[in-house]
Amino acid sequence: MIEKLSKNWNLSAEITKLHERGLYRSMPEVSGFPGRVVCLQGQTVLNFSSNNYLGMAGHPEVLEAFSQAVWTQGAGSTASRLIAGNCTGHRELEDFIAIWKGTEASLVFGSGYQANIGIITSLTDTEDLIISDELNHASIIDGCRLSRAKTWVYPHLDLDAVEKALKNQKPRRKLVVTESVFSMDGDHAPLTQLFGLCRQYGAALVVDEAHATGVYGPRGEGLCAKLGITPDVQMGTLGKAVGVSGAYVAGSRSLVKLLVNSARSFIFTTAPPPSVSVAALKSLEIIASEEGEKRRERLSMNAEIMSEMMSAILPRRNFTCHINPIPIGRSDLTMMASNACLNKGLFVQGIRFPSVKENAGRLRLTIMSDHTLDDLKDASEVIKSVILEGNMG
Ligand SMILES: Cc1ncc(COP(=O)(O)O)c(C=O)c1O
Numbered sequence: 001m002i003e004k005l006s007k008n009w010n011l012s013a014e015i016t017k018l019h020e021r022g023l024y025r026s027m028p029e030v031s032g033f034p035g036r037v038v039c040l041q042g043q044t045v046l047n048f049s050s051n052n053y054l055g056m057a058g059h060p061e062v063l064e065a066f067s068q069a070v071w072t073q074g075a076g077s078t079a080s081r082l083i084a085g086n087c088t089g090h091r092e093l094e095d096f097i098a099i100w101k102g103t104e105a106s107l108v109f110g111s112g113y114q115a116n117i118g119i120i121t122s123l124t125d126t127e128d129l130i131i132s133d134e135l136n137h138a139s140i141i142d143g144c145r146l147s148r149a150k151t152w153v154y155p156h157l158d159l160d161a162v163e164k165a166l167k168n169q170k171p172r173r174k175l176v177v178t179e180s181v182f183s184m185d186g187d188h189a190p191l192t193q194l195f196g197l198c199r200q201y202g203a204a205l206v207v208d209e210a211h212a213t214g215v216y217g218p219r220g221e222g223l224c225a226k227l228g229i230t231p232d233v234q235m236g237t238l239g240k241a242v243g244v245s246g247a248y249v250a251g252s253r254s255l256v257k258l259l260v261n262s263a264r265s266f267i268f269t270t271a272p273p274p275s276v277s278v279a280a281l282k283s284l285e286i287i288a289s290e291e292g293e294k295r296r297e298r299l300s301m302n303a304e305i306m307s308e309m310m311s312a313i314l315p316r317r318n319f320t321c322h323i324n325p326i327p328i329g330r331s332d333l334t335m336m337a338s339n340a341c342l343n344k345g346l347f348v349q350g351i352r353f354p355s356v357k358e359n360a361g362r363l364r365l366t367i368m369s370d371h372t373l374d375d376l377k378d379a380s381e382v383i384k385s386v387i388l389e390g391n392m393g
Pocket of ligand 1: 112114139183208210211238246
């Protein structure tokens with residue numbers, strides 16, 4: 001059977017092709033805590049490749065809440081929440097998120113991928129138009145595809161193109177979807193203007209706050225809160241700055257009721273273990289507190305310091321965010337640069353097609369609040385040696 005599958009599909013030829021195009025991916029083994037330093041394939045390296053922006057994945061209070069909840073609420077949720085019932089851990093997390101985000105209600109999904117698919121497929125179908133930024137995450141793209149709605153992809157951040165689509169197209173309903181902080185570029189969507197356009201033309205606005213949750217806003221609520229806007233649908237993840245796993249959708253009570261009844265990625269999957277929600281809630285409570293504020297300040301300060309250090313290496317780049325792309329181009333060169341950094345003790349992942357456009361490969365340097373000044377200096381020295389001086393060994 002295995003023989004037959006590989007003969008009919010020629011799996012090894014497909015894998016060879018990936019190698020030839022510099023697109024073959026593998027998963028280096030990481031052990032221990034996902035902190036500012038990690039043990040990768042047995043080597044201790046500086047970690048600039050994590051979305052654990054605020055260091056919450058190793059926070060003692062989060063770990064304690066997690067382990068306590070396993071003993072009180074069990075290891076798993078055993079089925080979809082519609083079958084096995086709603087675990088207290090999920091309900092308490094959703095209550096908190098709704099208050100924190102200032103929305104009527106919220107709903108927790110197993111992952112951001114599932115949340116985006118669930119939102120978009122529940123809100124649109126063949127008679128509708130989705131207007132989507134060209135650099136939106138794969139989960140948004142897949143949601144658009146699954147919805148079977150007409151999807152109008154606009155050039156990155158191009159408000160004129162959005163307005164043109166809103167003005168000229170006459171579908172039954174229009175939905176604009178964007179990330180707030182773009183995952184591979186670190187730049188920000190013009191949310192205030194998009195919000196205004198959506199109001200003007202009667203469209204719904206869906207904002208993916210995956211990389212802004214915890215990082216922006218007075219209590220870490222995200223970029224929408226920082227800008228003082230409340231779009232129709234806000235989604236964010238719990239596995240990045242929050243340091244645990246899963247995702248939330250925040251919006252009206254009707255939105256949540258609709259998702260519970262129609263989002264197939266919510267209905268037809270086992271709910272996350274309740275302990276995950278308990279840990280995420282503890283993390284969010286800290287993120288919303290004074291301690292969270294201090295962590296955000298340290299993150300922002302580290303981003304600024306790194307920006308100054310990198311300006312000598314890449315003068316035209318303006319790094320001010322926790323996500324910094326270092327452009328390389330070709331996929332094979334991108335991975336060579338990433339491996340060269342690793343050999344010098346710096347883990348900074350190479351990002352290639354299809355995560356970014358073809359020949360737009362880059363190193364994605366992510367900053368954490370826990371990075372020390374020495375970490376930042378060491379990382380920038382390695383980048384300088386690899387990128388500026390071409391030391392690929
Ligand atoms: C912008 C964006 N949206 C959604 C997701 C999916 O979230 P998750 O990893 O929880 O599935 C990610 C990252 O993976 C992301 O970067």
